[in-house]
Amino acid sequence: MGRRWYLERKRDYYYKSAKKQKYRSRASYKLLQLDNRFKLIRKGDKVVDLGAAPGGWSQVALEKVGDDGLVIAVDIKPIKPFPVDNFHAIKGDFTDEKVQEKIGELLGGKADVIISDASPSLSGIKNIDQLRSLELVENVIKVADRFLKKGGNLLVKVFQGPGFNELLKKLRSSFMRVKSTKPASSRKGSPEMYIVCKGFKGVK
Numbered sequence: 001m002g003r004r005w006y007l008e009r010k011r012d013y014y015y016k017s018a019k020k021q022k023y024r025s026r027a028s029y030k031l032l033q034l035d036n037r038f039k040l041i042r043k044g045d046k047v048v049d050l051g052a053a054p055g056g057w058s059q060v061a062l063e064k065v066g067d068d069g070l071v072i073a074v075d076i077k078p079i080k081p082f083p084v085d086n087f088h089a090i091k092g093d094f095t096d097e098k099v100q101e102k103i104g105e106l107l108g109g110k111a112d113v114i115i116s117d118a119s120p121s122l123s124g125i126k127n128i129d130q131l132r133s134l135e136l137v138e139n140v141i142k143v144a145d146r147f148l149k150k151g152g153n154l155l156v157k158v159f160q161g162p163g164f165n166e167l168l169k170k171l172r173s174s175f176m177r178v179k180s181t182k183p184a185s186s187r188k189g190s191p192e193m194y195i196v197c198k199g200f201k202g203v204k
C-alpha cells in the first residue's frame with residue numbers, strides 16, 4: 001500500500017471512528033449499518049463469519065448475539081481472539097473440507113446467520129478480481145447450503161460486474177428476500193456490493 005493510500009485512510013471518517021471506538025476495522029461500520037437496516041443478527045444467534053480477519057465484523061456480531069450466542073470466525077490469516085467463551089477463530093481456508101468440518105463441530109448444529117466479507121487477494125486487474133470474488137461467493141453459498149438453518153440469513157460481499165445478476169437470481173431461488181446494497185461506509189469508488197439474503201428456504 002502506498003503513501004497516498006495511507007494518507008487517504010488517515011483522513012477517512014470510518015477509519016478514525018474505528019480507532020476511537022476500539023473496533024478492529026472500519027469494516028465494522030458496514031456490518032453495523034447493514035444490520036441496523038436489515039435486522040440480520042439477533043440475541044442468542046449462532047453466527048459464522050467467513051473471511052473474518054482482523055475481526056471487525058466478529059466484534060459487531062458478538063455484541064449483537066450477546067452471551068448466549070456464538071460467533072465462529074474463519075480466515076486464512078490469524079485472528080486475535082476475543083476474551084469471551086462464545087467466540088471461536090479457525091485459521092484456514094473456508095473452501096477446505098477440513099475447515100468446514102471444524103465449523104460443523106463448533107456449531108454443533110446449524111447456524112442462524114452466515115456473514116462473509118471475504119475478498120480475494122487482489123491482482124489489480126478488474127475482471128480477474130471480479131471473477132475471483134464471484135468464485136468466493138459460490139463457495140460461501142456452498143457453506144450456507146451445508147450449515148445455514150431453514151429461515152436463516154446470509155450476508156455476502158461481492159465485486160459487481162458480469163455474472164452479478166445471475167448470482168442474484170440464484171440467491172433469489174434459495175431465499176425469501178434478497179437485496180443488493182452498498183452501506184454508506186463502503187468507499188464510493190470500490191466495486192464491492194453487499195447482498196442481504198433473508199429467510200433461507202433450505203436445500204432443495
Ligand SMILES: C[S@@+](CC[C@H](N)C(=O)[O-])C[C@H]1O[C@@H](n2cnc3c(N)ncnc32)[C@H](O)[C@@H]1O
Pocket residue numbers: 024025027028050051052053054055056057058074075076077092093094095117118119120121136
Ligand atoms: C476485507 S477482509 C475482512 C474484514 C473483516 N470483515 C473485518 O471486519 O475485520 C477479507 C478477508 O477475507 C479473507 N479470505 C479471502 N478468501 C478466504 C478464504 N477462502 N478462506 C478464508 N478467508 C479468506 C482474507 O484473508 C481477508 O482477511
